[in-house]
Amino acid sequence: MVGAYIQGFRVENFAFVGGAFDWLTPFSVLTGLGLMAGYALLGATWLILKSEGHIQDWAYKITPMLLALVLGVFSIISIWTPFVNPLVWERWFGHLQLIWIFPALALLSAFMVYRSVKRRDEGIPFVATIGIYVFTYLGLIVSKWPVIVPPDYTLWDAASAPESQLFLLIGMLFVIPIILAYTAWTYWVFRGKVRVGEGYH
Secondary structure, eight states, X not given: OHHHHHHOOOEETTEEOSOTTTTOSHHHHHXXXXXXXXXXXXXXXXXXXXXXXXXXXXXXXXXXXXXXXXXXXXXXXXXXXXHHOHHHHHHHHSSOOGGGHHHXXXXXXXXXXXXXXXXXXXXXXXXXXXXXXXXXXXXXHHHHTTEEETTTEEHHHHOOOHHHXXXXXXXXXXXXXXXXXXXXXXXXXXXXXXXXXXXXX
């Protein structure tokens, strides 16, 4: 999905006119593999945070390999993306912008993952991995803003009627606090490490 979003798809008069397999390109496949590696990295650093003993040792061992794989795939995608989408080329290379801060922060987060694993820190690898994702997605958003529906429909073109947005806003004012409270409670219940012979009750 991310690869298809970056490369765009054929639309005429607000209607999709492409084929069922337009999304299946080498670029989208590589993007999907990169995301799989990224989620594996996220899972490994989560195991470092939440486990101990041989499971944690295994997670420490595979994290640098997963990090190298993620950086390799993301580097290829970053070089490839401007050639796939002219808007991204113009946004990144048209003139010097603050947009370059996002890949710099993503690389800094990757360095923090590597260093913290070597130092056998427990919490920093997971937080820094989240940083890689946050800054990568922010870079993607800024690269195409305000185009939200490829190839050239902006956020305002795709927006629903103000009445619909107001209805959703009112609903969100009630639902989001409940979701946040439930999520916080869940994290509180499952706080600490998972140890052999122990369970949650």
